[in-house]
Amino acid sequence: MTAPEAGSGENPYGLFRALSEGGVIAWATFGILVLMSAASWYILFVKLFEQQKILNQGRRARTTFWQSANLREGAQKLEKNSAYRQIVDDGIRALEQHDKLTDPIDQHDWMQGSLARSQGAIASRLSTGLALLATVGSTAPFIGLFGTVVGIYRALIRIGAAGQASIDAVAGPVGEALIMTALGLVVAVPAVMAYNWLMRRNKAIIEELARFSNDLHGYMMSGGTVRPVTATAAAGRGTSGTTTGGTGTSGGATGGGIGGTTGGTGAATGASTTGSVGGAPAGGTARSTPPVTGGGGASNVSPGGTTSSGSIGGTTSSGPKKV
Numbered sequence: 590m591t592a593p594e595a596g597s598g599e600n601p602y603g604l605f606r607a608l609s610e611g612g613v614i615a616w617a618t619f620g621i622l623v624l625m626s627a628a629s630w631y632i633l634f635v636k637l638f639e640q641q642k643i644l645n646q647g648r649r650a651r652t653t654f655w656q657s658a659n660l661r662e663g664a665q666k667l668e669k670n671s672a673y674r675q676i677v678d679d680g681i682r683a684l685e686q687h688d689k690l691t692d693p694i695d696q697h698d699w700m701q702g703s704l705a706r707s708q709g710a711i712a713s714r715l716s717t718g719l720a721l722l723a724t725v726g727s728t729a730p731f732i733g734l735f736g737t738v739v740g741i742y743r744a745l746i747r748i749g750a751a752g753q754a755s756i757d758a759v760a761g762p763v764g765e766a767l768i769m770t771a772l773g774l775v776v777a778v779p780a781v782m783a784y785n786w787l788m789r790r791n792k793a794i795i796e797e798l799a800r801f802s803n804d805l806h807g808y809m810m811s812g813g814t815v816r817p818v819t820a821t822a823a824a825g826r827g828t829s830g831t832t833t834g835g836t837g838t839s840g841g842a843t844g845g846g847i848g849g850t851t852g853g854t855g856a857a858t859g860a861s862t863t864g865s866v867g868g869a870p871a872g873g874t875a876r877s878t879p880p881v882t883g884g885g886g887a888s889n890v891s892p893g894g895t896t897s898s899g900s901i902g903g904t905t906s907s908g909p910k911k912v
Contacts, residue, residue, distance in 0.1 A: 604768060615765055618736040622772045625725045625732075629780040632718040633787070640715070640790050646671045647797050655816055660809070672711045673801060679707035680805055697810060704802040711798060715791050719784060726781035733773015740766025 608615045650673040657663030660681055667674040683703030687696050744762030807815040 608765070608768075610762070610765060614739050615736060615769070618732060618739075618769055619772065621732055622729060622776050625729055626776040626779075629722055629725050629776070629783060632722055633779075633783040636715075636718060636787050640787070640794060643672050643715075643794050644797075646673050647794075647801070650801065655804075659813065672798060675711065676704060676707050676798065676802055676805065680704055680809060684809055700806055700809060704806055708795070708798050708802050712791070712795050715794060719787055719791075722780050722784040722787070726777050726784055729777035729780065730773045733769045733771070733776075736769025736773075737766040740764075740769060 608619055646668055650667060653666045654663040654673070654677075657666060660677060664674060664677045664681070667677065680700065680703065683700055687694070687699050690699075740762045742762075744759040744766070747762060748759060804817040
């Protein structure tokens, strides 16, 4: 790399000056790294959009699908060509085809295999493009290293041609080598981070799809009896349980009041009875009736609050009956 002329505004140690000094090999390496970086960022944004779309479909499926009366009605509520709609359609189709099998297979195993195949197809579609991210992340540093090796080689050639290691002779090739190393790292690091992030999101989506497939399998094998507990249904049931508990508390208070009133009435009746007892009206005051006896009687109070009076050779008057 030659020294710049006076008054020239061009940077002698800039990127494009270094690439021009490197020739065809430097430009080819730079172009490959730029294409790999562009492909990585494109796949990152496309997969993020696709994953977010499936996550939104899952939220709608949990709130609308399980509130339907049957599978076909629930399938119509799902977005067309969505991952959850595909699983439901494949499940309905497998249920209809089971009766057409000539070799009998257990319906449970047939449905489980059909739903697993559908789920596997969705997982395979989600992983499309991630192999390119892994390839870029693993190979971009070595492509940059290739440019570095070429730059150092050219620096050594200049040193040998000049006969001495002057800064003017080696600055250009060494600068080109360092730029290629940096470009390789700039391309590789975002690709590796994007790959790990997308793989983690894919794992969460696949687990949610597996949960939905398991719930759908139980629903179909039970004839619609087994349903998952949705958030709306759980909230409604929690409110109903709270109301029922309040009613029980009110009933306990009412029962306690009735029992207390009855016990008080029995005690008052037993205390006011001597020979025969006259019951007081509701809300009134109990009064005692003088005994009617023929020869002096004794009053007896039964354990249940029933009072009877009797005398030897006299007139008997029974107390109130037990309620």
